[in-house]
Amino acid sequence: MPIPNKDVLPLYGCITGIMLPGVQVPIANGITLTQGYFQVFSTPMLAFKEGSPGTRTPGPWVAVHGNFNSYQSLVQLAVEDVSALDGFSPSRAAWLVAAL
Numbered sequence: 001m002p003i004p005n006k007d008v009l010p011l012y013g014c015i016t017g018i019m020l021p022g023v024q025v026p027i028a029n030g031i032t033l034t035q036g037y038f039q040v041f042s043t044p045m046l047a048f049k050e051g052s053p054g055t056r057t058p059g060p061w062v063a064v065h066g067n068f069n070s071y072q073s074l075v076q077l078a079v080e081d082v083s084a085l086d087g088f089s090p091s092r093a094a095w096l097v098a099a100l
Contacts (some may be wrong), residue, residue: 009049010080011090012072014038027097030081037075040064 015033026035027044039047039057046064050072077097079090088096 005089006094009090009091010078011094012079013035013094013098015075015077016071016073019074028084030079030084031097032043032078032080033097034076034078035074036076038076039071041070074084 014036020033020035023035026073027033037048037050039050042045044064045061047059047061049058051057077094079093080099082088082090082093085093085096
């Protein structure tokens with residue numbers, strides 16, 4: 001499977017280590033943070049729902065590219081327009097938001 005182009009819109013990712021105060025937080029025009037559940041497990045798979053304690057992680061699952069770490073995230077980053085960040089590529093906009 002080829003690695004997807006990270007500079008084509010829309011670009012979606014997840015941010016670990018934070019929780020949002022509401023369902024969605026707009027960052028700029030076309031860039032939002034949204035509550036969700038994302039778990040990378042048994043690389044290279046990504047789940048979108050949390051399983052009950054002691055049960056398997058429910059589908060759907062999708063293949064991802066990364067390392068052998070496992071993590072959970074409760075926040076989705078969506079970069080659907082970069083016009084508010086003139087000159088930024090989608091991946092640089094995502095890095096900027098994640099770093100802040």
